[in-house]
Amino acid sequence: MHDFTHGDKTVSFTVLSGEVVGSEKLSETRVTSTGGVHVNGNDGDVTPVRISSVSIINHEFWVRTPDGVEHDVKLRGVDIPLRTGQEISLISALKKDGSPLHTILQNHTASKRWVLRDAKGLNTELELSPFNWKTLLIVLGLCVAGLATAGLGFLAATGYFCYAWYQGSQRKKLLISDLNAYIEKLDNQVASRGQAPSPVQIESPAQAEISFQVESPAPAQSPAETESPALNSESVRRALSRNL
Structure with missing residues (x-):
């Protein structure tokens, strides 16, 4: 549960996060008609019917x-x-009876976000800035007093009404601004939790592919294939003696 407090107003928010396991959509059609009304009581003149x-x-x-x-x-x-299978988070504000007013839906799997209700809409539906009946009673009292004060009461009532209306509009604007900032902060917190990085997979040495090659040494010649220096010298002397 997350609470937003502004003055004497408190709004509770809930966050529902999980996996979509089923989804169904139904279309509802509403048909309306206008026209078909007699004009000037004449039965012959009827406005066209539009559906x-x-x-x-x-x-x-x-x-x-x-x-x-x-x-x-x-x-x-x-x-x-x-x-089905997508991970989502749904931010909702709670009414006094506990029923939810869905505000923001995040689809973490698809990286998408939808604003279902903004701060202005929540202010209206939750009646966070109700009509001030006390102001109306004061204005009416000043108007009644104006009957006995040669119109001075009417001027006072007009001035007080304008002042009260201005103060009320400023308080309403500040409340909506603070509520919008709180919703945005909560939205960012939910988004950051939904975009947590997945664990890094480390490849084991047995699975790693060796990318370098070791150059093997050239095969050594066997002793039979290697010429001896002494044998070569003796062969030269024998060849010279035969020539002599």
């Missing part, structure tokens, strides 16, 4: 974590290519 259809992808897949537990994940309205 439109929208296809929505419902993606369901299973992820098996290293402890052997398989988790069911459902995505709606997004078409993400996944296949």
Whole structure:
């Protein structure tokens, strides 16, 4: 569990990492029609009927974590290519009831990443910056007071409303910026764990191929093939004596 805290707001994030063991996609078609309305109450004048259809992808897949537990994940309205055997990580924010709001999906095997919800979307769905009803009550009170102060209350209400709106927008902008930075940091941490280098394989000496050659010495001549210096001198003297 990873917690993001901003002021009095806390958002918990979970990271689901494992192997895809099953994936299925179903297409849902929604058909809507407009028109067919009578114009000016005249039965003869009818606006043209227009029919439109929208296809929505419902993606369901299973992820098996290293402890052997398989988790069911459902995505709606997004078409993400996944296949069995790929390693993925899914970052999700948790609502108050514990249901997940999927934020980022990383496919470590394919080196791909999809943003399902950004910080602005999470701010809206989690209601991190709700409407300030206290500001509305103060503005209404100033307006009522304006009836008895010849309009001064209306000016005060307008000024206070503009000030409160500006302060609220600045707080909302800062919250979204901090939340976006936290999601990016968590995303980088998950990516670094998923891209850990594999162990280096060392080739054993028995498997290594010897790439150099040892030059063997030239074969020595046998003693029978080697000429003796003494024998050569005696042969020369005999040849000279015969000539004499």
